[in-house]
Amino acid sequence: MHAVFYSLLPACGVAVYFFGPSALTVLLIATLGCLATEAVCQRLMGQPVTIVDGSAAITGVLLALNLPPTSPWWLTLLGSVIAIAIGKQVYGGLGSNPFNPALVARVVLLISFPVQMTTWSVPAPLGTGLDLVTTATPLGEWKNAVMLTGKMPVDMQGSMSEYFFGNMAGSIGEISALALLLGAAYLFYKRILTWHIPVAFIGTVVLLSGLFWLVNPGKYPDPVFHLLTGGLILGAFFMATDMVTSPVSVKGMLLFGTGCGLLTVLIRLFGGYPEGVSFAILLMNAATPLIDRYTRPKTFGALSQRGTQ
Amino acid sequence: MKLKTFTGGIHPPDNKQWSSHKAIENCPLPAEFIVPLAQHIGAPSVACVEVGQHVAKGQEIGSAKGFVSVPVHAPTSGEIVAVESRPHPWGTALPAVVIKPDGEDRWSAELQPADPSDLSVDDMVEKVRQAGVVGMGGAAFPAHVKMSPPPEKKIRTLIFNGVECEPYLTADHRMMLEEPERILRGVALLQYVFGAERVVIGVEANKPDVIDLLEKECAGTPVEIMALQVKYPQGAEKQLIAAVTGGEVPSGGLPMDIGVAVHNVATAAAVTDAVIHGRPLIERICTVTGPAIREPKNLRIRIGTPLSHLVDVCGGLVEEPGKIILGGPMMGFTQLGFDVPSTRGTSGLLLLRSEDVAAQPEGPCIRCARCVQACPIHLLPATIAAYARRDLLAETEEYCAMDCIECGSCSYVCPAAIPLVQAIRYGKAAILAKKRNS
Ligand code: SF4
Numbered sequence A: 001m002h003a004v005f006y007s008l009l010p011a012c013g014v015a016v017y018f019f020g021p022s023a024l025t026v027l028l029i030a031t032l033g034c035l036a037t038e039a040v041c042q043r044l045m046g047q048p049v050t051i052v053d054g055s056a057a058i059t060g061v062l063l064a065l066n067l068p069p070t071s072p073w074w075l076t077l078l079g080s081v082i083a084i085a086i087g088k089q090v091y092g093g094l095g096s097n098p099f100n101p102a103l104v105a106r107v108v109l110l111i112s113f114p115v116q117m118t119t120w121s122v123p124a125p126l127g128t129g130l131d132l133v134t135t136a137t138p139l140g141e142w143k144n145a146v147m148l149t150g151k152m153p154v155d156m157q158g159s160m161s162e163y164f165f166g167n168m169a170g171s172i173g174e175i176s177a178l179a180l181l182l183g184a185a186y187l188f189y190k191r192i193l194t195w196h197i198p199v200a201f202i203g204t205v206v207l208l209s210g211l212f213w214l215v216n217p218g219k220y221p222d223p224v225f226h227l228l229t230g231g232l233i234l235g236a237f238f239m240a241t242d243m244v245t246s247p248v249s250v251k252g253m254l255l256f257g258t259g260c261g262l263l264t265v266l267i268r269l270f271g272g273y274p275e276g277v278s279f280a281i282l283l284m285n286a287a288t289p290l291i292d293r294y295t296r297p298k299t300f301g302a303l304s305q306r307g308t309q
Numbered sequence B: 001m002k003l004k005t006f007t008g009g010i011h012p013p014d015n016k017q018w019s020s021h022k023a024i025e026n027c028p029l030p031a032e033f034i035v036p037l038a039q040h041i042g043a044p045s046v047a048c049v050e051v052g053q054h055v056a057k058g059q060e061i062g063s064a065k066g067f068v069s070v071p072v073h074a075p076t077s078g079e080i081v082a083v084e085s086r087p088h089p090w091g092t093a094l095p096a097v098v099i100k101p102d103g104e105d106r107w108s109a110e111l112q113p114a115d116p117s118d119l120s121v122d123d124m125v126e127k128v129r130q131a132g133v134v135g136m137g138g139a140a141f142p143a144h145v146k147m148s149p150p151p152e153k154k155i156r157t158l159i160f161n162g163v164e165c166e167p168y169l170t171a172d173h174r175m176m177l178e179e180p181e182r183i184l185r186g187v188a189l190l191q192y193v194f195g196a197e198r199v200v201i202g203v204e205a206n207k208p209d210v211i212d213l214l215e216k217e218c219a220g221t222p223v224e225i226m227a228l229q230v231k232y233p234q235g236a237e238k239q240l241i242a243a244v245t246g247g248e249v250p251s252g253g254l255p256m257d258i259g260v261a262v263h264n265v266a267t268a269a270a271v272t273d274a275v276i277h278g279r280p281l282i283e284r285i286c287t288v289t290g291p292a293i294r295e296p297k298n299l300r301i302r303i304g305t306p307l308s309h310l311v312d313v314c315g316g317l318v319e320e321p322g323k324i325i326l327g328g329p330m331m332g333f334t335q336l337g338f339d340v341p342s343t344r345g346t347s348g349l350l351l352l353r354s355e356d357v358a359a360q361p362e363g364p365c366i367r368c369a370r371c372v373q374a375c376p377i378h379l380l381p382a383t384i385a386a387y388a389r390r391d392l393l394a395e396t397e398e399y400c401a402m403d404c405i406e407c408g409s410c411s412y413v414c415p416a417a418i419p420l421v422q423a424i425r426y427g428k429a430a431i432l433a434k435k436r437n438s
């Protein structure tokens, strides 16, 4: 568990660099909020308090990474309570929750407080003395333009390299692809992550968005844009790979990742929201038991797979 | 070249360095032998001697009962002092013949060597049966039964198991190194009995000395030496067959269903003794090892030697052991004390300290799927164990619990320390019990 924590540090660092103390506040409130909620729930249910296992803290950090840097304190705190109480403990705690707790909280907040959850700001790197100024995320910018004019915006604010290093508007953890990839590489090295879900997820997004882009580059953004903006990398490496809520077999993981990718592109291109990663992962979380059932590995020596029902 | 293996499996520390360099020593006779009458799969044998009677070494003291059964023999010459129930490695007290050695260690005059070229296949199988030879890898299935497959099951490939993938154990390693002749004569006899076209000795690549030696010894013969990737449970029958032939033994079936028979290398040596020297199976090589024993050794022990004697011969205990295991740490049988005797299946006596076995508290399953990746049978151990623990036997069986070979790989890798194999073993037993009752 601690390795997952360390792997998120670069992303947190970049967020604090670009968004300053407000990002740090969100991170702290979310983490402490999750730890406290877990302790209170377990106390109330008369169970041993297991906050030292690190899982609640990780949920907190992941939640913070999925929130806008300007989130008010009560929004963050509410999110932590939802994540742990409704996303995890009502199902019986660690290992029993069907949905990724941090994403449950994010989506509940997004639907209940759309204004606060979609108020994004321009990064103001530490030391520049700038204040955080409200703006749209690149995906939001594109979606607005398409909704209004049916075309790509003429001049997007950012460049691909800015997106890659994290100099764009977005939630705390999704802005720097580089920092996220560093963390993911560490998890691969520690063999906590396997490649199946992230590769299937990102691969599907790149392929499918590439198809649309080839057909109509005037309307649809190119795959690199899809890859570097929004929560794709954060979602594919750190949210979709949550072991508790994803399938156990290799085949199942590939199917799960592909489904996430498919839904993400469909929501981004045709849905009401500019970003679809969270919804896609939650929908696939719901499909996980079904996927597990139909992708049972073939038992050694079985002539044909029995009993998948 | 990429070494052959199976899919799944784990890499536990092999801990063979304690004893792998130690030459086999003959274990001195204990003050008393306790020879269990049940030492094999199948019907236990029945005592055919009386208290007070004097027996010669190798004389039959328990006769076989039925086809799937083998006789039991006196490990030395001496006096029968008791025929009674004694603590047995299987966990309960079972009938045993207790012998007080007379110190002469005199063979029975009836046991005569034979020239194998005078013997028919049936003669050989009968000699193996009379000698009480069983599978020495741990399963202890009577060898003569395996040597008599039904005529429609032609054995084309004969595999000898020199893998010894259990951590700590080095008995087969030392035997292959020091007594290749004894093993290879048995290999040739068994090839003749089965009429197999292909003969392979599988050895894990962590024993290069054995591989070099056997390759030299087998040059010019049809026997193939195959180095296999080091991975547990490479020595499990189905996994060994998969590595050597690429074939899968059908679920619920036997190796002979795909034209294969597997014997342990130590079984081949016992066949040599039985057929050529006319000698019954009364001794075997056993590794006494682990951090709690003063001087780890590879010992040639007589069947029926009490474990306490083995401990004495190896310099005694360093400290009170936290766990006493007959066999290896993965699939061996945990013992409560040293009063039980060794049997034909005793490949090792492992003594671990309390600190080696300190159990981490069990946590909830986090669905990390490490058990799924480790399972050599491609099961979902977490799912089966969860069903078995709730006594949902239909679901337990539905998820192929009966195919589990109880290798323990799943429990070994589980970060939540869930006793998966224990739960599955319980489920299997409950399913069998239910079938028997209905
Ligand atoms: S389920 Fe059975 S066969 Fe699979 S790893 Fe566990 S013990 Fe071994």
Ligand code: SF4
Binding pocket: B364, B365, B366, B367, B368, B369, B370, B371, B372, B381, B382, B410, B413, B414, B415, B416, B417, B418, B420
């Ligand atoms: S290894 Fe343990 S924690 Fe992981 S899925 Fe299997 S049972 Fe669950």
